[in-house]
Amino acid sequence: MDVAIVLKILIAAVAAGTPFVYAALGELVAEKSGVLNLGVEGMMLVGAITGFIAMAKTGSLLLAVASGMTAGMLMAAIFGVLTLTLMANQVASGLALTIFGIGLSAFLGLNYTSIALPGIPELPIPLLSDIPVLGKLFFSYDILVYGSLALFLLVSWFLYKTRAGLILRGIGETPKSAHALGYNVIRIRYLAVLFGGAMAGLGGVYLSVAYTPVWVEGMVAGRGWVSLALVVFATWRPLRVLFGAYLFGAITIAQFHVQGLGIDIPSQLLSMLPYLATILVLVVISRDLTAIRLNSPASLGITYHPENQ
Amino acid sequence: MFVKIEPRPEPSRVMKYCSPLIAAVLMLISGLVIFTILGKDPAQAFHAFFIEPIHDLYGIGELFIKAAPLMLIGTGLAVGFRANIWNIGAEGQMALGAIFGGYIAIIFHGSSSHFILPMMILAGAIGGILWAAIPALLKTVFNANEILVSLMLNYVALLLLELLVHGPLRDPNGYGFPQSVLFSDSAMLPVLIEGTRLHLGVLISIIGVGVGWVFLEKSFTGYQLQVAGLAQKAATYAGFDYKKLIWIGMLAGGLAAGIAGVLEIAGPIGQLLPSISPGYGYAAIIVAFVGRLHPGGIFLSSLLMALLYLGGESGQMNLDLPSAVTGIFQGLLLFYLLAADFLINYRLRLTVRRGETE
Numbered sequence: 001m002d003v004a005i006v007l008k009i010l011i012a013a014v015a016a017g018t019p020f021v022y023a024a025l026g027e028l029v030a031e032k033s034g035v036l037n038l039g040v041e042g043m044m045l046v047g048a049i050t051g052f053i054a055m056a057k058t059g060s061l062l063l064a065v066a067s068g069m070t071a072g073m074l075m076a077a078i079f080g081v082l083t084l085t086l087m088a089n090q091v092a093s094g095l096a097l098t099i100f101g102i103g104l105s106a107f108l109g110l111n112y113t114s115i116a117l118p119g120i121p122e123l124p125i126p127l128l129s130d131i132p133v134l135g136k137l138f139f140s141y142d143i144l145v146y147g148s149l150a151l152f153l154l155v156s157w158f159l160y161k162t163r164a165g166l167i168l169r170g171i172g173e174t175p176k177s178a179h180a181l182g183y184n185v186i187r188i189r190y191l192a193v194l195f196g197g198a199m200a201g202l203g204g205v206y207l208s209v210a211y212t213p214v215w216v217e218g219m220v221a222g223r224g225w226v227s228l229a230l231v232v233f234a235t236w237r238p239l240r241v242l243f244g245a246y247l248f249g250a251i252t253i254a255q256f257h258v259q260g261l262g263i264d265i266p267s268q269l270l271s272m273l274p275y276l277a278t279i280l281v282l283v284v285i286s287r288d289l290t291a292i293r294l295n296s297p298a299s300l301g302i303t304y305h306p307e308n309q
Numbered sequence: 310m311f312v313k314i315e316p317r318p319e320p321s322r323v324m325k326y327c328s329p330l331i332a333a334v335l336m337l338i339s340g341l342v343i344f345t346i347l348g349k350d351p352a353q354a355f356h357a358f359f360i361e362p363i364h365d366l367y368g369i370g371e372l373f374i375k376a377a378p379l380m381l382i383g384t385g386l387a388v389g390f391r392a393n394i395w396n397i398g399a400e401g402q403m404a405l406g407a408i409f410g411g412y413i414a415i416i417f418h419g420s421s422s423h424f425i426l427p428m429m430i431l432a433g434a435i436g437g438i439l440w441a442a443i444p445a446l447l448k449t450v451f452n453a454n455e456i457l458v459s460l461m462l463n464y465v466a467l468l469l470l471e472l473l474v475h476g477p478l479r480d481p482n483g484y485g486f487p488q489s490v491l492f493s494d495s496a497m498l499p500v501l502i503e504g505t506r507l508h509l510g511v512l513i514s515i516i517g518v519g520v521g522w523v524f525l526e527k528s529f530t531g532y533q534l535q536v537a538g539l540a541q542k543a544a545t546y547a548g549f550d551y552k553k554l555i556w557i558g559m560l561a562g563g564l565a566a567g568i569a570g571v572l573e574i575a576g577p578i579g580q581l582l583p584s585i586s587p588g589y590g591y592a593a594i595i596v597a598f599v600g601r602l603h604p605g606g607i608f609l610s611s612l613l614m615a616l617l618y619l620g621g622e623s624g625q626m627n628l629d630l631p632s633a634v635t636g637i638f639q640g641l642l643l644f645y646l647l648a649a650d651f652l653i654n655y656r657l658r659l660t661v662r663r664g665e666t667e
Contacts (some may be wrong), residue, residue, distance in 0.1 A: 038456065078644065081648075082644065082647050082648060086647070086648050086650075086651040087651065087654075088647035088648065088650060088651070089647070091393075091395055091456070092598055092643070092647060093644075093647055095397065095594055095643075096595070096640055096643035096644055096647060097640075099591055099592075099594070099595065099636070099639055099640045099643065100636075100637065100639075100640025100641065100643075100644065101640070102591075102636055102640075103633055103634075103635065103636020103637040103638075103639060103640050104636070104637055104640070106633035106636060107631055107633035107634060107636070107637055110631050110633065221464075222460075222461070222464050225457060225460050225461065226461075228457060229454075229457045229461075232454065232457075266472050266475075266476065268468040268469070268471050268472035268475070269468075269472065271468050272464070272465045272468050272469075275461040275462070275464045275465050276461075276465060278457065278461050279447070279453070279457075279458050279461050279462070282447070282453040282454060282457055282458060283447055283451045283453045286451055286452040286453040286454065287451045287452065287453075289452055292452070307316075
């Protein structure tokens, strides 16, 4: 294979991995605060269709992004009310959110199934993108890809370099102590959950507006679930999330390239790859019980309410 | 007047059984609101959605046909859910049941033996169990999260079914359409009531729910599952083998879903198609919760959920309502249930600020 093909595959992998970057980093922040939101798939779907509608109606990417994020946040707010205020089981509530999101997005998208959007333009960074090979690989994506990298930097900085990030992580470990220190556990968890929703929504927008700019019912196709697995795979660390996202991006596009090389494998078998890879990755990571225990937020998935202690 | 929230001294038994009803009523009210927003006459839409589909015997038959897989799978899932073992893979386990059962129907095509149907059901059960065994094995041996693994396997199973009906299991005389041969009569579940499509599978599903009830409520293992779900530490101290419970919890769902898959293809469908379920495996999760993880409740909630499916179809035909509304109703129902469950442990009290006696 020559450089051009490898380059093409790598660039495609970054694009395919970008929805994972958004959704998984958002979920990472929520999980770091101790909340497990299994509704990522549903939030991504609703974000995808809302962004798609906004784009189709106005042609403004900014509005598409804003409405997709808002929609994701609204979905996350439902989850927040259920699990944080009403103390419902997080697993059941997250599943409900996904089921609801699948239905809601299908409903909202009824009149948009036959429309194709123009996509969004690439924004090669001047000068830098002219560097041979590397310029193309690093500096010639659309704005949402750059945005996902900015998000990565922001999340890493926030979690590990700011006081607020420390508090958030503290709440994820022992909400009781954080409460005793005077922090409003419920409010901070709400913020983390809403952030997760906004990012899942944005990941959805990227899918429907930039990556494959048409609306297809259920087009997120399990990416929300893969994002959840990515957080485990990354043992709750932002840099590993980024790496995992691009790895899975590469696996998602592998099917097209394998067929392109003329290898005769049924397309369904190739489509299974990302899902099988997710299982494999989960097994490899989870096998190491100590690593999981050390890295996962100690209160993850456990309902906490200050008045309930 | 003010609403004050206060914890109950002990969980309310009344609310435990009332909250599904509250959820159902809230869902109906939301339905009326949604119909109105869509510009339909609420009363007319309500009638089309919830009354029209079951106004005659045929409709009631259809209701039970749709409820059958939901109640069977819901009961199977409840076994695991009771112990906080989350099998989300029923949709895929159902597909595997259909593949295994359908394979028997296809290789014995044309035979009129009475053993074909029982063999299909047995094969379907094995298929569902094997598929559910994967997350159980990975959970017990490698600690891999069963939610994510079982869910990923849904996508894999549906692709597998699609692959098979496009290739090896396709009807050779079917002009290339991705579907198997139409099953012989010997591989089809007989219709029980004249004038309806109500088939033997419905009866089998109801029996399945009964078996689930005996297992969950009367067996020691059922008791262990309950304890493990309520207080895992207590279960550990009592010496219950949690790994064994994981296996039982996962495989019960796989067994039920596998059989449900066979009953679908040998009942209403009559052949293998690329898609054999409108999301029953997911809807059954809601059915299990709304039914309070109790087989009796699951039976009732499966009827409600089946009505939502029928209502979606009827609303689409009669009022041009999008059938996607069904999915919204399903999600809302579970939201409302989870919210109403708050009232099990808390009560709302109306207080007048001044002159409050307590």
